[in-house]
Structure formats: structure tokens, C-alpha cells
Amino acid sequence: MAAVKWIVNGRIWNQESGELETRHIRIEDGLIAEIKVGEAPAVAVEETLDAAGKLLSAGFIDMHVHLRDPGFEHKEDIITGTASAAAGGFTTIACMPNTRPVIDTPETVKYILDKAREQGNGVKVLPYAAISKNQLGRELTDFAALKAAGAIGFTDDGVGVQRAQMMKDAMTLAQSLGMPIIAHCEDDSLVEGLYVSEGKFARDNGIKGIPNESEAIHVGRDALLAESTGVHYHVCHVSTEQSVRLIRLAKSVGVRITAEVCPHHLVLSDEDIPDMDSNWKMNPPLRTPRDVEAVIQGLEDGTIDMIVTDHAPHSAEEKARGMELAPFGIVGFETAFPLLYTKFVRTGKWSLGFLLNRMTKVPASVFGLDSGCLELGAPADLTIIDLEQERAVDPATFKSRSNNTPFGGWKLYGWPQATVVGGSVVWSHHTA
Numbered sequence: 001m002a003a004v005k006w007i008v009n010g011r012i013w014n015q016e017s018g019e020l021e022t023r024h025i026r027i028e029d030g031l032i033a034e035i036k037v038g039e040a041p042a043v044a045v046e047e048t049l050d051a052a053g054k055l056l057s058a059g060f061i062d063m064h065v066h067l068r069d070p071g072f073e074h075k076e077d078i079i080t081g082t083a084s085a086a087a088g089g090f091t092t093i094a095c096m097p098n099t100r101p102v103i104d105t106p107e108t109v110k111y112i113l114d115k116a117r118e119q120g121n122g123v124k125v126l127p128y129a130a131i132s133k134n135q136l137g138r139e140l141t142d143f144a145a146l147k148a149a150g151a152i153g154f155t156d157d158g159v160g161v162q163r164a165q166m167m168k169d170a171m172t173l174a175q176s177l178g179m180p181i182i183a184h185c186e187d188d189s190l191v192e193g194l195y196v197s198e199g200k201f202a203r204d205n206g207i208k209g210i211p212n213e214s215e216a217i218h219v220g221r222d223a224l225l226a227e228s229t230g231v232h233y234h235v236c237h238v239s240t241e242q243s244v245r246l247i248r249l250a251k252s253v254g255v256r257i258t259a260e261v262c263p264h265h266l267v268l269s270d271e272d273i274p275d276m277d278s279n280w281k282m283n284p285p286l287r288t289p290r291d292v293e294a295v296i297q298g299l300e301d302g303t304i305d306m307i308v309t310d311h312a313p314h315s316a317e318e319k320a321r322g323m324e325l326a327p328f329g330i331v332g333f334e335t336a337f338p339l340l341y342t343k344f345v346r347t348g349k350w351s352l353g354f355l356l357n358r359m360t361k362v363p364a365s366v367f368g369l370d371s372g373c374l375e376l377g378a379p380a381d382l383t384i385i386d387l388e389q390e391r392a393v394d395p396a397t398f399k400s401r402s403n404n405t406p407f408g409g410w411k412l413y414g415w416p417q418a419t420v421v422g423g424s425v426v427w428s429h430h431t432a
């Protein structure tokens with residue numbers, strides 16, 4: 001990993017003017033030390049990264065990813081997962097505890113942090129710990145010990161916390177420690193055995209679908225519990241109109257609630273599923289076009305705070321089991337920015353700044369991270385993107401160990417060129 005002293009000729013988004021402006025960034029001790037206007041400084045080539053008119057952004061932050069390590073290394077591990085993240089322009093990622101063993105002890109938190117530091121391609125990895133032991137929803141984990149070990153929040157992502165009392169106890173404890181609860185919202189009793197949402201695809205194929213209420217019931221319950229406990233409560237992968245409505249209401253009465261949405265739920269509905277192809281199977285499932293409109297609206301009006309990938313690698317063999325039996329989930333790092341840039345920014349629906357903020361500044365501020373901005377003294381965590389490069393998604397080239405994506409062949413603009421963490425180039429398309 002080469003440390004650089006200058007990144008020159010980058011095009012930086014100026015929030016005030018709403019335009020891209022050329023700047024040169026000097027890096028010292030891993031931090032942004034100077035942002036220079038005008039001529040590029042005359043500096044040694046070895047210590048310089050020439051962004052040559054490309055977008056220069058704060059590195060992307062993804063607060064919801066699955067690295068599968070320990071236990072499911074045939075899908076992904078910390079090495080391939082962070083390589084995939086870096087290739088997607090991500091400099092900080094927060095990984096979910098649904099591993100084997102589950103991240104429910106200080107030892108496993110330490111395993112993640114140590115392996116990420118030593119073999120994580122320079123990418124910053126922030127571990128979440130489980131709410132319940134083994135994610136079984138029976139007994140709370142030792143929140144204080146997990147916090148001390150370095151966990152940044154608590155979640156049973158992969159499954160919903162089924163019992164309200166358990167969620168209330170978790171929130172009370174998390175609140176006393178100043179930690180957030182991150183929730184996968186799903187009522188099992190409404191979902192059992194189902195794998196696509198209630199909608200046109202399910203009707204056309206004569207299968208029973210997952211009802212939207214399965215998500216919103218938890219959002220509503222938890223918003224009430226967050227109100228009474230005062231905890232910071234964060235909703236995972238929001239996918240329905242009802243959830244957006246409930247989060248909006250909770251925010252309006254002052255509940256400390258935040259929320260995330262995934263690229264696929266912004267871009268795809270159940271009506272786009274071409275056939276019984278398990279690359280279109282994820283949890284939450286693709287919902288109706290009306291839900292897609294609602295989550296876009298929710299992101300636009302601030303009800304939903306940030307974008308996350310929910311990068312969920314599964315092996316080709318597992319995904320080959322067919323729609324009904326294959327596991328839920330799709331990979332996300334290496335398509336997230338090009339997908340959203342192409343679909344929302346190039347079409348004029350969003351400004352570039354709107355998209356960048358929801359992948360940098362907002363997640364940083366919601367989770368209290370020092371990165372996510374291009375300011376003096378901030379970590380030199382940076383992403384360089386070629387906004388004009390058009391290329392088809394080729395899953396065979398992914399750095400991830402898995403390539404389960406519905407976006408293969410999609411022609412997209414806005415491909416990452418280089419990723420820098422703490423002033424070191426951790427990935428570049430030249431060396432890829």
C-alpha cells in the first residue's frame with residue numbers, strides 16, 4: 001500500500017455552489033492537511049496520485065455489510081470482503097454478526113478487529129455485536145464487555161428480534177451504555193417459508209408472497225420502544241411504504257430513530273424479477289413499484305438517512321439451489337455507486353452531492369465517525385471516481401469471493417478508479 005503526500009487535480013463537489021471544482025489535497029500523518037486551489041503543486045511523482053479531472057470524494061461508508069468471517073469463508077472472508085469494498089470505493093464498513101460463531105463474545109469481536117487490521121486491505125472494519133446469544137432471541141449478550149472489546153452497536157441482523165420484551169431490554173441496556181440498536185425488522189410468523197414479496201411476481205407465478213406488514217410491524221413496535229427507552233434506534237434495509245410512513249411519524253415526534261436503504265430497493269421492484277433466478281432473492285424481498293417510490297421519497301425527504309449495500313455474498317453452489325431453497329442476499333460493494341449514480345444522478349433526479357452525502361457524511365454523523373468529509377484534519381479516506389466511464393457490470397471480475405448479483409450486464413457510469421485510506425492507496429484500477 002503506497003502512501004501518498006498529494007492527490008492532485010481532483011474534482012470536488014462544492015455543496016454551496018452545487019458544482020465540481022478542481023482541488024489538490026495534501027496529506028500528512030494520514031490526515032487532510034491542506035486543500036489547495038489553482039495550479040497543481042510541483043511534487044515528486046512517487047508521492048502523488050493524479051486524479052486527473054476525476055471526482056474526488058470522501059471515501060464511502062457502508063454501515064451494513066456481511067463479511068462471512070468467521071465460519072462462512074466459502075462465501076467471503078475479511079480479505080476478499082475488504083478487497084471488494086475497496087474496489088467499490090468504500091473506506092469504512094460495518095460488519096454484521098451473523099457469522100459462525102456469531103459475533104457475540106469479546107473474543108470474536110477481537111478476532112474481527114485483529115484480522116481486519118492485519119489483512120483487511122487497509123479498509124476500516126467496524127464490527128457490530130449480536131443482541132442475543134447465538135442470535136437465538138433468548139438471552140442478551142454481554143453488551144458492556146462487547147462494547148469494551150470494540151463493538152460499535154448491537155443487532156441480530158439476519159433475523160428479527162421476535163419478542164418485544166427482549167427488544168425493550170436490549171434497548172434499555174444499550175441506552176445505558178450510549179450504544180445504538182440496529183434492527184432487522186421482520187416478524188417471522190408472517191414470513192415462514194416465503195421468499196418473494198406479495199405482488200405481481202408472486203401472483204403471476206402462483207406462489208404465496210411475504211406481506212409488507214412483516215417489516216413495518218417491527219418498525220412500529222420498535223419506534224414505540226425507542227421512544228420509551230430513549231435509545232438510538234436504527235432501522236436496517238427499509239423496503240416498504242408503511243415502514244417509511246412509520247419512521248416519518250416517529251421522527252416527527254422526536255424519537256431517536258434513523259434508517260438506511262439499499263441500492264436494490266431503490267432501483268428494483270418485484271415486477272423486474274425476470275424468472276425464478278435466485279440472484280433476485282434477498283431479504284427484505286424486492287417490493288412493489290409503489291414501495292420503491294416510497295423509499296425513494298423517504299430518502300429524498302430525510303426520513304431515510306443513508307444508503308448501505310447489505311453486501312450479502314453467497315456461493316454459486318448455494319445460489320444454484322433455486323429461488324425457493326437458495327439463501328437470501330446479493331453482493332453490493334462493487335455496483336453500489338455506479339448503479340445509483342447512473343439511475344439517479346445522470347438522470348437529473350438527484351444532485352451528485354445528495355448521493356455522496358448519503359454514502360459519506362450522513363452515515364458518519366449518525367454513527368459518530370470522524371471520516372466522511374473532505375475537511376482539514378479529517379482522515380485522508382478518499383475515493384476517486386470516473387464519472388464518464390461507462391462499462392457493463394461483469395460479476396466474473398468482482399473482488400468478492402461471490403458474484404451473486406442481479407445487475408450482471410447492466411451498463412453503468414461512475415466507476416471507482418482508486419481508493420485511499422489514511423493517505424495510503426489501498427486499491428487502484430491500475431493494480432487491480
Ligand SMILES: NC(=O)N[C@@H](CC(=O)O)C(=O)O
Pocket residue numbers: 066098157158159184281282283284310312313327328329330
Ligand atoms: N439481506 C439478505 O438477504 N441476507 C443477509 C441477512 C440480512 O441482511 O438480513 C445475509 O446474511 O445473507
Ligand SMILES: [Zn+2]
Pocket residue numbers: 157158159184236237283284
Ligand atoms: Zn437484515
Ligand SMILES: [Zn+2]
Pocket residue numbers: 064065066096157158310312
Ligand atoms: Zn444484512
